[in-house]
Amino acid sequence: MKHISSLANGVALGSAGVIMMSVLSGCEAQQQEQQQQNRFLVIEQQANGKYIVAEEMPTDGPNRAIIREKDAQGNTIERFMSEEEMKALAEQEYKKVQDGTSETVQSGDSSAGMGLAGTILAVAAGSLLGNMIGNALMNNKNFAKNSASTNKSAYSRSAAARSSKSSSSKKSFFGGSNAKSSSQGSRSYGG
């Protein structure tokens, strides 16, 4: 029954769910110095065990994430990850970048996802480790490509779509002025 649906751990509540999760779990939002736009992330484990970013929302609060994984029985488990935990994983992965073993800087197809630490570093390096490191990583072609392909969130896709459109392709939000027939039964608002 799709409509009486699961809200497991607030994931269906989008960015509001992340706020709810963090308040209910006692991780209050602490103000911190802004460097790069912080995010709420929903990171999802794929059937192959790798991770992708399923949702991404900009936030004025600290970085936070919900990690959605499968347990041994195949049930979906979700856990909340604070900024400190994300930072620790990002730092650990960044060490691997420095010695060249991180998958974030490998060439090849990363669209199937990466490990959890790699995924977090790939999408939030700047806001977790600072702009200098973030920018340096983004200058690495492989890293930039992996960062883009591991991020499947609507936010990053629509941001990319927006920036790539020229003003000449401007469409009308009014959907053309052709009114649809309003004859009985033709309307599509109903269930």
Next chain:
Amino acid sequence: MISLQKINSLNDDVLEELGFTWHTDSDATKYINDELVVVTQDEAEAYYLAGNEIYDMFVVAAEHVIENNLFFELGIPFNLVEMIKKSWENDVHWHIYGRFDLAGGLDGKPIKLIEFNADTPTSLFETALLQWALLKENDMNENRQFNNVYDAIKENFKRLITLNEDTELFDERYDGWKILFSSVEGNDEEEATTRLLQQMATDAGFNTSFEYLNNVRFDEDGIFDADENQYEYWFKLYPWEDIGSSEPELATTLNSIMQNQKAIILNPAYTLLFQSKGIMKIIYDLFPDSPYLLQTSFEPINGIKQVEKTVFGREGANTKIIDANGKIVEQTDGEYDNYKKVYQEYVEFNKDSNGEKYQAGLFFAYESCGLSFRKGSEIMDNMSKFVGHVIA
């Protein structure tokens, strides 16, 4: 008698941190109840189906009102009629969300439609978020609720662009158009409700912003925030009938804006047809055999217990319960007495063991999407309490 399950309530600090500041009513009682209504899967399913069927009847009834020019009968301010017609003609004026108020649905009592809050429904924060938080806080299975409100409204925002059920094409078709959200400054509940809707639209992928109503600038070229940014969409948590009667100049300007296709206003003007309790009479005439409808008339109904309401009363104001002999057994005052009256067959709400009454609120965003309850006395007013639910 309905069954209730006792739970731990959310404490006020947590509620405030979530942005929910209206947790205590003016008589110092808690607005969020520390019990849940226990609903069976079949009851939840029946509410779902009822909302979908009732919405379809509203669409037919609105079409009937427009074709037969029955705006006066519904008490619609004359200066809104053109916008109502115009918004009805083009699907870009997409209805984002509404809430049906229903009697029955539990304990074997049939579901009966009381009214449809189609224009500016509140209780959204409670239903979409607190309902979920109550189960979470009490370590209950979060899947046992009929509450897809957040996701359903988010998806429905995408339909402003895709204009049909399938929202897949949103990313491809969306071109950066912005939605401005507005509510009256100084009303926490309305502001939080509006900002929650803004968050849903942002999650859907829209560029959004918020501006208090008094800071929004309108002219024939469009709708602007205080920094002169122009918006393609404007969502106002402000009743259309108040725009028509108290803000006639604004109504004129909005009409030009709509005529010139400078902005789309949400919820659309035609939702005022749904909102008018006068439409309950039209629907009853069109669908007299529907199990969901109560007999409704523009004149007092002979020989049955009934409720007199004004077409645009809110929060139970200006309501009279009249018994079969025409005697008033209960009534409330209010500011809506100048509006036309409708008479609706009386129906009993579901009751708990203390005789407290429960009205179901069923949210609708393209389809029925979530359930909440209000607990109160015979006439549900703004002292009634929010009660969450759990599916047994």
